[in-house]
Amino acid sequence: MNQNLAIQAENLGIYFRMPSEPISGTKDLFVQAVKRKIKINQFWALRHVSFELKRGESIGIMGRNGAGKSTLLKVIARVLTPKEGRIIVRGNVFPMLELGAGFVPDLTGHENIYLYGNILGLTNAEVGKLYDEIVDFSELGDFIYAPLRSYSSGMVARLAFATATAVQPDLLLADEILSVGDAPFQEKCIHRMMHYLSHGTTIVFVSHSTDTVKKICSRGMWLEHGTVKMSGSAEEVADAYKAQ
Numbered sequence: 583m584n585q586n587l588a589i590q591a592e593n594l595g596i597y598f599r600m601p602s603e604p605i606s607g608t609k610d611l612f613v614q615a616v617k618r619k620i621k622i623n624q625f626w627a628l629r630h631v632s633f634e635l636k637r638g639e640s641i642g643i644m645g646r647n648g649a650g651k652s653t654l655l656k657v658i659a660r661v662l663t664p665k666e667g668r669i670i671v672r673g674n675v676f677p678m679l680e681l682g683a684g685f686v687p688d689l690t691g692h693e694n695i696y697l698y699g700n701i702l703g704l705t706n707a708e709v710g711k712l713y714d715e716i717v718d719f720s721e722l723g724d725f726i727y728a729p730l731r732s733y734s735s736g737m738v739a740r741l742a743f744a745t746a747t748a749v750q751p752d753l754l755l756a757d758e759i760l761s762v763g764d765a766p767f768q769e770k771c772i773h774r775m776m777h778y779l780s781h782g783t784t785i786v787f788v789s790h791s792t793d794t795v796k797k798i799c800s801r802g803m804w805l806e807h808g809t810v811k812m813s814g815s816a817e818e819v820a821d822a823y824k825a826q
């Protein structure tokens with residue numbers, strides 16, 4: 583076992599079960615179930631995916647909609663268990679998978695910072711020490727006392743990024759987190775990620791922006807229909823993906 587590796591993924595495969603025919607609603611589901619007409623197919627969202635990532639490396643995952651990028655991040659975050667293959671992940675993982683996942687819409691930004699901090703394993707006292715810095719970074723000002731359901735998607739992203747990255751993580755999983763923020767905020771996030779990278783954090787970064795992948799990541803992986811179409815340096819994979 584190589585302790586220098588943050589992630590070792592070997593022949594990963596994961597499928598979802600899908601009805602073979604479209605089901606138009608609960609009534610249709612009931613009728614088809616009674617007639618025993620429902621056939622369930624396995625849909626492989628990821629298959630034969632192998633890669634290794636050293637501690638402190640950053641990999642950009644690219645691919646078209648439905649290629650399996652988010653599914654791969656969820657497997658790394660242990661939200662999903664692979665049906666095939668195996669994965670070893672070392673260190674504390676800070677996932678930013680779905681925008682605001684872990685947040686409660688009826689709570690204020692202030693309350694959500696504590697809640698999210700607790701989910702990430704921090705005590706209230708630890709969150710308290712980081713609180714001002716989190717609010718500063720998010721630039722939410724007095725909106726921090728408003729319920730989250732009144733936030734725009736960009737404001738949720740600011741709070742999620744500011745909270746999840748308040749402490750330097752061993753492994754940061756970022757799924758399209760930058761896509762909803764405005765340009766100055768994106769720059770600030772990129773700057774923070776690069777700072778952490780230079781201090782040893784490992785990053786798995788999903789993005790449709792090949793330019794951002796080239797900026798942040800040293801390595802790249804292109805997924806197509808759940809399998810690895812290409813892997814190599816971020817530069818060559820991003821250029822090939824863009825040129826397709």
Ligand SMILES: Nc1ncnc2c1ncn2[C@@H]1O[C@H](COP(=O)(O)OP(=O)(O)OP(=O)(O)O)[C@@H](O)[C@H]1O
Nearest residue numbers: 598599600627645646647648649650651652653654
């Ligand atoms: N819980 C689920 N149940 C059924 N199918 C799923 C589930 N989650 C994902 N899938 C399917 O798996 C495939 C891969 O989805 P995934 O979200 O990983 O794609 P993606 O590359 O992240 O796409 P995007 O760029 O649109 O975010 C898709 O076809 C999707 O419909």
